[in-house]
Amino acid sequence: MANKSEPLSNKPRLTYAKPSKDTGFELGSPSDFSVDAFLLLDEKLNLLNINNEGKKLFGVSEVDAFGKCIVDVIPETKKSGIYKKCRNVLKTGESLVIHQELGDRSLVVEVFKLGNSLGIIASNLTQRKLSEEALQNSEELCSALVKNLTDAVFLFKGSVVTWCNDMVERIYGYPKNELLGKHASFFYPNDINPSKLARTLSSALKEQGLFNGTTKFQKKDGRVVDIEYSLSQIRGKAPIEIMAVARDITERQRVDEEREHLLNELAEKTKELEQMVYVTSHDLRSPLVNIQGFTRELDESFKQAHQILDSRDVPSAMKKKLAPILGEDIPHAIQYILANSSKMNSLLSGLLRLSRLGRAPLNIKRLDMNRLMAEVVASFEFQVKESGARIMVEGLPLCHGDETQVNQVFSNLVDNALKFLDADRPGMIRISGKAERGQVTYCIEDNGIGIADKDRERIFEIFCRLDPDASAGEGLGLAIVRKILDRHGGKVWAESEPGKGSRFFVSLLTKEGTNDKK
Numbered sequence: 378m379a380n381k382s383e384p385l386s387n388k389p390r391l392t393y394a395k396p397s398k399d400t401g402f403e404l405g406s407p408s409d410f411s412v413d414a415f416l417l418l419d420e421k422l423n424l425l426n427i428n429n430e431g432k433k434l435f436g437v438s439e440v441d442a443f444g445k446c447i448v449d450v451i452p453e454t455k456k457s458g459i460y461k462k463c464r465n466v467l468k469t470g471e472s473l474v475i476h477q478e479l480g481d482r483s484l485v486v487e488v489f490k491l492g493n494s495l496g497i498i499a500s501n502l503t504q505r506k507l508s509e510e511a512l513q514n515s516e517e518l519c520s521a522l523v524k525n526l527t528d529a530v531f532l533f534k535g536s537v538v539t540w541c542n543d544m545v546e547r548i549y550g551y552p553k554n555e556l557l558g559k560h561a562s563f564f565y566p567n568d569i570n571p572s573k574l575a576r577t578l579s580s581a582l583k584e585q586g587l588f589n590g591t592t593k594f595q596k597k598d599g600r601v602v603d604i605e606y607s608l609s610q611i612r613g614k615a616p617i618e619i620m621a622v623a624r625d626i627t628e629r630q631r632v633d634e635e636r637e638h639l640l641n642e643l644a645e646k647t648k649e650l651e652q653m654v655y656v657t658s659h660d661l662r663s664p665l666v667n668i669q670g671f672t673r674e675l676d677e678s679f680k681q682a683h684q685i686l687d688s689r690d691v692p693s694a695m696k697k698k699l700a701p702i703l704g705e706d707i708p709h710a711i712q713y714i715l716a717n718s719s720k721m722n723s724l725l726s727g728l729l730r731l732s733r734l735g736r737a738p739l740n741i742k743r744l745d746m747n748r749l750m751a752e753v754v755a756s757f758e759f760q761v762k763e764s765g766a767r768i769m770v771e772g773l774p775l776c777h778g779d780e781t782q783v784n785q786v787f788s789n790l791v792d793n794a795l796k797f798l799d800a801d802r803p804g805m806i807r808i809s810g811k812a813e814r815g816q817v818t819y820c821i822e823d824n825g826i827g828i829a830d831k832d833r834e835r836i837f838e839i840f841c842r843l844d845p846d847a848s849a850g851e852g853l854g855l856a857i858v859r860k861i862l863d864r865h866g867g868k869v870w871a872e873s874e875p876g877k878g879s880r881f882f883v884s885l886l887t888k889e890g891t892n893d894k895k
Contacts, residue, residue, distance in 0.1 A: 474487050550600070776885040
C-alpha cells in the first residue's frame with residue numbers, strides 16, 4: 378500500500394470557503410460544485426460537513442454521518458493511517474499531502490488546519506485518470522474523424538479562415554496554407570454579389586444558426602466544380618466563429634442529370650409504345666371485323682348448301698360423298714375461325730383499354746372510399762348471390778385519386794376474389810384500410826384457392842392467366858390495376874397461401890399532389 382506524506386505551507390489551498398467566526402471558514406454551496414471531495418472535522422475529528430463529491434467518493438450520508446468520528450464514518454481512515462496523520466496536523470498545524478490507496482481507489486489526500494477545525498480535500502486519481510483517458514480517446518476519435526472525412530471542413534473567425542482539414546486541397550484544389558487567412562468572399566462565385574450573399578448568410582445564421590446551399594467554384598487548375606455546403610455558427614460573440622462543411626457534388630450532379638435524361642427518354646419511349654399499341658390494336662381490328670363478317674356469311678352459305686343437299690334432286694351418291702365435308706369439316710373450320718377471331722378481338726380490345734389508360738387525363742380529387750366501395754360491391758350483387766359469398770367492408774379512410782380509375786382498380790380486385798373462391802367452403806371477402814405517414818393502404822382479403830409463391834409477381838403481367846380453363850377473361854385485370862396505380866404514384870402487391878386465400882394490398886396517397894407517372 379503506497380503511503381507518502383510531505384509537509385505543505387501552513388497556508389491552506391482551499392478556494393471554495395470563506396472565514397467565519399466559529400470555524401474560521403464558512404462552508405457554502407460552492408463546495409458542492411468542486412470536482413474533489415471536501416470534509417470538515419472538529420478538534421475531536423468528528424464530521425462537521427461534507428460536500429456532494431465527498432458523499433459519492435466515500436459512500437456516506439451527511440445526515441447519518443454528522444457529528445460522528447471520522448473512523449466511524451470512513452473506517453479505512455484508521456487502517457490506512459490517515460486518522461493518525463489528521464491528529465498530528467491538529468497538534469502541529471503543518472499541512473500534509475498523502476498519496477493513499479483505499480480499496481480500488483487511488484487518492485491524493487490534502488489535510489490542513491482551519492482554526493480549531495481540520496479540512497480534508499481528497500482527489501480520486503483513478504476517476505481522474507479514467508476521465509483523462511476518455512477525454513484523450515474522444516480527442517483522438519474526433520481528430521481521426523476529421524482527418525478521414527471525405528468533406529472539406531473550415532473554421533472561420535469573422536470572415537477569415539483560421540483552420541481547415543486536409544480534404545480542402547482535393548475538393549478546392551488549393552493547399553491548406555494558401556486557404557488559411559483567406560476571406561470568405563474568396564469562395565463566392567464570380568456572378569454573386571459578395572455583400573448581398575454575406576447579408577443573406579449572416580441573417581440565416583442569426584435566425585437559425587445553420588445555413589445550407591450549393592454553389593460553383595473554380596479550382597486552381599481552372600476546372601469548375603459543383604459544391605454543396607453547410608454553415609453552422611459555433612460562437613455568436615464578435616468576432617463570430619463559423620464552421621463550414623463542403624463536398625464536391627459534381628459527379629452526383631452529372632449522375633442526377635443523366636438519370637433525369639434517361640427518365641425523360643423512357644417516358645418518351647413509353648409514350649411511343651403506347652401509341653404504337655393503340656394504333657396497331659385499332660388497325661388490326663378492321664381486318665378482324667372483316668374476317669368475322671365473311672366467316673358468318675360463309676356459315677350462312679354453308680347452311681343453304683346443306684339444305685340443297687337434303688333435297689331429292691341431289692343423287693344419293695353425291696350426298697354420301699359430301700356428307701362428311703358439309704357435316705363435319707366445314708362446320709368445324711367455321712367454328713374454329715369464329716372462336717379464334719373472337720379471342721383475338723377480345724385481346725385487341727384489352728390492349729386498347731390498356732393503352733388508353735396511359736393517355737387518359739387524371740382527375741385527381743378527394744375520394745370518399747366508403748361510398749366508392751359501396752358502389753363497387755353493389756355492381757357485383759348477382760355474382761355474390763350466385764356464389765353464396767359474403768363481402769364485408771370495414772370503415773375505410775379517405776384517399777386522393779381519379780374516381781373512375783380507382784373504381785376500376787377495386788372492381789378488378791373484387792372480381793378476381795369472386796372468380797377464385799374455393800368451392801369447398803363458403804366464400805368470404807373482407808375489405809379494410811388504414812392510413813399512416815401520408816399514405817393509405819387498402820386490403821382485399823379472401824379465403825379462396827390462393828396463389829403459389831412463384832406466381833405472385835407473374836399475375837400482374839399482361840395476358841397472364843394461371844388457369845385459362847378455370848375462368849373467362851384476357852388476363853389483363855391485374856395488369857390494368859398496376860398500370861393505374863403506377864400513374865397515381867401508388868402500388869399493388871399480393872400475399873397468399875395456396876388453399877387458404879389471398880390478400881391484395883393497394884396503396885394510394887392521402888393528400889393531393891399525386892404524380893402522373895406516364
